[in-house]
Structure formats: C-alpha cells, structure tokens
Amino acid sequence: MNKKEAILSSALKLLTEKGVHNTPMSAIAKAAGTGMGTIYNYFPNKEILINEIYVKIKGEEKSVFAPFDNDQPIKTQFENYFSAIIQFFLEKPIYFRFMEQLQASPIITNESKITGENSYKAVYELVVKGQKERIIKQIEIDEIFIFIGGAIMSYLRWYFAQSGKINASLSNQMRMVWDAIKE
Secondary structure: OOHHHHHHHHHHHHHHHHOOOOOOHHHHHHHHOOOHHHHHHHOOOHHHHHHHHHHHHHHHHHHHOOOOOOOOOHHHHHHHHHHHHHHHHHHOHHHHHHHHHHOOOOOOOHHHHHHHHHHHHHHHHHHHHHHHOOOEOOOOHHHHHHHHHHHHHHHHHHHHHOOOOOOHHHHHHHHHHHHHHEO
16 A cells, blocks of 8 residues: 555544544544655645545445446336445445545535536436436436435444344335335
C-alpha cells in the first residue's frame, strides 16, 4: 500500500469511528504512519480528503451495477440492483458508516456529488425506462431515488443493529420498495 492509500484507508477508519469533526488530520497522519507534511502534500485539507474517500466509494459502488442485463424485465433488474447495493454495503460496512455519516453533509462538494451520481446512472436509466413503459410510477425521479435510498439506508441501519442477521427480510424489503414504486 502506498502512502496515499495508507492515508485514505486510515482516514476512512478514523472518520467512521470518531466522526468527521472529532478526527484531526494529525490523528490520520499518525494512524497512516506518515508525517503531517506528507499528508498535506496529498490532501491540502480534511474536506479534500473526505471528498476523495467519497468519490472512491462511489466508484466502487458503480461497479456493482456493471453486470446488469438490460434484456431482463424491469422488475428483475430493479431487484438485482436493490440486492446488489445492499450486498455491497453488507460486505463493506465501513463504507456504509462513512456514507451514512456524510449523507447530507455540506463537506461533500457539488463536484463530488455529480461524480457520485454517475455511480447509479444505470439504475437511473432503468427507472426512466420503467416510467416510459408505465411500469414505474410517474413521480419525479429525484423523489423516487430519495425513497429508494432511504429504504436502503434504513434497512442497512436495521441490519447492522441486529445481533442475529435475518437474510429473509431483504426479500421483504425489496418487495415493499418495488410495490411502492410500481404503477
């Protein structure tokens, strides 16, 4: 792992454990095994560092949707999306904790948000197609994504709070979200 990767990894861990405001750059440098000068060579301030982590996670998130099969029914594609994004965060709970903490934060720049939106472009296009085919409700697309994103976040919060993991509930959640957005 090179220094920049060590800084990003250490920052992700500390930011999710201690919170954005309780994690000084000096703690990140120490955890990464590097000096303050080195950390500032890569990241002039903590906001830039946080935005780089956000964009990195969104880039990995985008790969979740690469294997979509556009020939499948819209419902099947949606179910594949929903379960894939849940699985992504279940496998990387630190990513979930980071994104949950920064979900509505002004620290994430508009540029980073635009880059992040690219991560779910395939799903966006799926919903638009579903609306054109009158399979998905004719509601503003941003509102649909707020609803879907909220359902994903709520499910993940609930899942991580459980002592015994209940996998059957994912299919129930998926069905309820689909029932809410379908025509």
